[in-house]
Amino acid sequence: ETGVTQTPRHLVMGMTNKKSLKCEQHLGHNAMYWYKQSAKKPLELMFVYSLEERVENNSVPSRFSPECPNSSHLFLHLHTLQPEDSALYLCASSRSRGEGALPYEQYFGPGTRLTVT
Amino acid sequence: DAKTTQPTSMDCAEGRAANLPCNHSTISGNEYVYWYRQIHSQGPQYIIHGLKNNETNEMASLIITEDRKSSTLILPHATLRDTAVYYCIVPYNTDKLIFGTGTRLQVFP
Numbered sequence: 001e002t003g004v005t006q007t008p009r010h011l012v013m014g015m016t017n018k019k020s021l022k023c024e025q026h027l028g029h030n031a032m033y034w035y036k037q038s039a040k041k042p043l044e045l046m047f048v049y050s051l052e053e054r055v056e057n058n059s060v061p062s063r064f065s066p067e068c069p070n071s072s073h074l075f076l077h078l079h080t081l082q083p084e085d086s087a088l089y090l091c092a093s094s095r096s097r098g099e100g101a102l103p104y105e106q107y108f109g110p111g112t113r114l115t116v117t
Numbered sequence: 118d119a120k121t122t123q124p125t126s127m128d129c130a131e132g133r134a135a136n137l138p139c140n141h142s143t144i145s146g147n148e149y150v151y152w153y154r155q156i157h158s159q160g161p162q163y164i165i166h167g168l169k170n171n172e173t174n175e176m177a178s179l180i181i182t183e184d185r186k187s188s189t190l191i192l193p194h195a196t197l198r199d200t201a202v203y204y205c206i207v208p209y210n211t212d213k214l215i216f217g218t219g220t221r222l223q224v225f226p
Contacts, residue, residue: 004160043161043216056213090160104151104208108160 003027004109006091012115013081021076021112023091032074033106034066035090043090049074050096081116088113121205126221129199135192137220139205142186148208150181152190153216154201161204161216164190195224 004025013019025032034046048056049068063085065077074091092106122140129135141150152164165172165179167188172179178191192199204219 042218045213045215048213088158092160104149104206104214105163105166106161106214107163111158111160113158 004091004093004107006089006109006112008112009110010113010115012117013078014117015081015083017081018077018079020078021089021091021114023074023076023109025072025074025091025093025107025109027093027107029093029095029107030071031094031096032068032071033092033094034074034076035092035108037088037090037111038084039087047076078114081114083116086114086116120215121207121217123203123205123217123220125218126223128223128225129192129195131197131224131226132194135195135199135222135224137190137192137203137205137222138187139189140187141205141207144185144207146185150179150188151206151208151214152177152179153204153206153214154199155204155219156198156201164203195222197224197226200224 007022031050033048035043036046037043045058046060047066052068052071063080067075088111090111091109094106120143149166149168151166153161154164155161164176165174167179167181169181181188200223202219202221204216206214
């Protein structure tokens with residue numbers, strides 16, 4: 001399934017750097033999600049966008065800043081991260097509940113493996 | 118809190134059926150059961166979902182007990198590529214998928 005792409009696939013950054021993760025979906029969906037997966041931990045939902053509006057911010061620190069310019073693109077802007085932010089960052093998309101479709105059939109990208117040094 | 122219970126790990130011989138159980142005893146009448154899997158270092162992949170009837174697609178079958186308190190995901194002929202962590206998820210009327218720790222399925226030759 002290549003309907004959701006993420007770039008870069010790997011990223012190493014220092015704590016003072018600013019970088020951005022990009023996600024693009026080609027499935028015609030209008031809800032997009034950022035998840036974080038730390039080593040040996042379950043996936044954690046970070047942000048949800050539905051119809052380009054942020055509908056969920058799961059108590060994520062402000063050093064993570066999402067942006068959804070349109071229904072096909074989602075960014076995660078990173079600045080002054082900590083080593084404990086090293087993780088696999090996953091993007092997903094789905095139909096929005098607003099269309100009456102079940103929102104739980106989500107399609108995930110391959111993830112960006114982030115290392116903060 | 119996923120509110121589903123799955124075994125931590127299971128093994129299955131290649132070519133045999135893999136039967137992955139899940140308990141969801143607090144499920145209510147209109148809540149679906151979803152199954153995803155995550156192959157190592159990849160994003161999770163949707164497999165199947167069901168409400169009360171058994172479901173089958175090209176990837177797997179889902180058997181839900183009559184009281185809906187448990188379900189079993191069946192991979193009829195497991196291959197080495199089915200080695201993954203399998204997640205059973207009941208959204209419990211939230212807008213979120215809550216991934217627990219899942220079952221680590223190891224398919225061996």
